[in-house]
Amino acid sequence: MPPATPNQTIGPYWHLIEHPEWADLTRFGANGEAITISGRVLDGDGDAVADAAVEIWQADPPADDRFPGFGRARCDTEGRFHFRTLKPGPVAGRGNAWQAPHLALALHARGILKPLFSRLYFAGDPRNETDPLLASIADSARRATLLADEVAPAHWHLDIRLQGAGETVFLEL
Amino acid sequence: MPDPALFRTPAAGSQPLYDTPSYGSTAKRHPKIALVPVPTTLTEASGPRFSPHHFPAIADLSTLAGKPALGERIIVEGRVMDEDGRPIPHTMVEIWQANAAGRYDHPGDQHDAPLDPNFHGEGRVFSDEEGRYRFVSIKPGSYPWRNHPNAWRPNHIHFSLFGAGFAQRLITQMYFPGDPLLELDPIYLAIADRAARERLIARFDIALTKPEWALGYRFDIVLRGRAATPMENA
Numbered sequence: 001m002p003p004a005t006p007n008q009t010i011g012p013y014w015h016l017i018e019h020p021e022w023a024d025l026t027r028f029g030a031n032g033e034a035i036t037i038s039g040r041v042l043d044g045d046g047d048a049v050a051d052a053a054v055e056i057w058q059a060d061p062p063a064d065d066r067f068p069g070f071g072r073a074r075c076d077t078e079g080r081f082h083f084r085t086l087k088p089g090p091v092a093g094r095g096n097a098w099q100a101p102h103l104a105l106a107l108h109a110r111g112i113l114k115p116l117f118s119r120l121y122f123a124g125d126p127r128n129e130t131d132p133l134l135a136s137i138a139d140s141a142r143r144a145t146l147l148a149d150e151v152a153p154a155h156w157h158l159d160i161r162l163q164g165a166g167e168t169v170f171l172e173l
Numbered sequence: 174m175p176d177p178a179l180f181r182t183p184a185a186g187s188q189p190l191y192d193t194p195s196y197g198s199t200a201k202r203h204p205k206i207a208l209v210p211v212p213t214t215l216t217e218a219s220g221p222r223f224s225p226h227h228f229p230a231i232a233d234l235s236t237l238a239g240k241p242a243l244g245e246r247i248i249v250e251g252r253v254m255d256e257d258g259r260p261i262p263h264t265m266v267e268i269w270q271a272n273a274a275g276r277y278d279h280p281g282d283q284h285d286a287p288l289d290p291n292f293h294g295e296g297r298v299f300s301d302e303e304g305r306y307r308f309v310s311i312k313p314g315s316y317p318w319r320n321h322p323n324a325w326r327p328n329h330i331h332f333s334l335f336g337a338g339f340a341q342r343l344i345t346q347m348y349f350p351g352d353p354l355l356e357l358d359p360i361y362l363a364i365a366d367r368a369a370r371e372r373l374i375a376r377f378d379i380a381l382t383k384p385e386w387a388l389g390y391r392f393d394i395v396l397r398g399r400a401a402t403p404m405e406n407a
Contacts, residue, residue, distance in 0.1 A: 004343075004398070013281060058216075170209070
């Protein structure tokens with residue numbers, strides 16, 4: 001059996017494959033509860049990670065020809081990123097568990113040698129209380145690093161801290 | 174619905190570490206707290222599908238508007254498969270690279286080497302039924318970077334693959350055989366296991382080489398497979 005190919009950094013010039021419209025998952029005409037996702041990516045000094053690529057994947061609503069389920073956005077000079085997408089519903093978990101609505105996140109940048117995975121949940125959703133992943137994180141401050149806040153109607157915001165105070169929970173998939 | 178099979182854990186040394194001091198940019202960009210393990214769920218077992226209808230292929234990087242780029246023309250071909258040797262059909266492969274002079278067509282690249290008006294450096298191809306992909310390009314040049322004094326990146330082509338599940342996401346670089354810069358490159362050397370990192374070096378293939386036209390390189394890509402023994406439900 002051949003072993004998996006190793007990862008290497010995406011580097012600072014990945015924008016050659018960037019298409020800004022990929023950040024809008026509603027662009028093919030999918031219907032649903034449209035939301036904006038925004039955030040910042042910050043390094044261990046609190047400085048903007050201006051060359052990062054942020055990717056989202058959502059298993060719900062299921063991807064079809066009109067809803068790609070996947071988006072990619074660049075960070076700007078302030079480390080800010082934006083997506084337009086549809087609010088997900090709950091997703092089957094392992095066993096009989098259900099997972100609270102969430103987006104899978106993958107982060108790539110110069111200085112990141114393999115994808116950094118995380119998730120974005122929606123603060124205040126009662127289903128968060130029974131989500132198996134959130135429940136597995138005992139420290140509530142750590143758990144909160146995965147909870148986006150609704151900063152305006154249908155606009156959710158989550159900052160991602162790669163290192164140090166408030167370091168985001170990153171996942172081993 | 175049965176639980177998805179778990180993804181295989183990478184062998185020690187077969188993947189780079191986030192914290193790699195010889196690569197300076199990792200210093201402030203690696204998590205210091207241990208990652209939280211997530212048993213595979215639908216979220217990680219499923220992944221995006223890209224139809225060529227919405228994401229048209231760009232299989233020839235060696236010309237722009239019909240005009241040839243400068244440099245050594247190459248054909249890159251390989252198979253995308255998983256760790257069980259199963260081909261991954263119809264999967265999107267994204268490619269980007271510097272031009273023959275070692276300069277990216279990117280505003281952030283200030284290297285004093287010429288841009289080529291006939292080279293952009295973006296490609297996108299799809300694997301076929303048997304997982305085979307192929308594109309035509311020019312051999313990218315090496316270029317300096319500021320990681321350490323007199324640092325030069327070996328010739329490389331960037332690859333991005335998705336596979337069938339989000340946990341299979343792969344971002345990597347393909348290198349060329351015989352490049353003396355490889356053994357000096359902290360990014361390449363960040364993969365501790367020699368055999369593992371050597372899998373990033375394409376193989377020159379005279380059979381793939383097209384007479385009077387282009388050199389052929391073969392680069393097979395293996396995405397994570399599923400664990401042999403399914404774990405019991407928690």
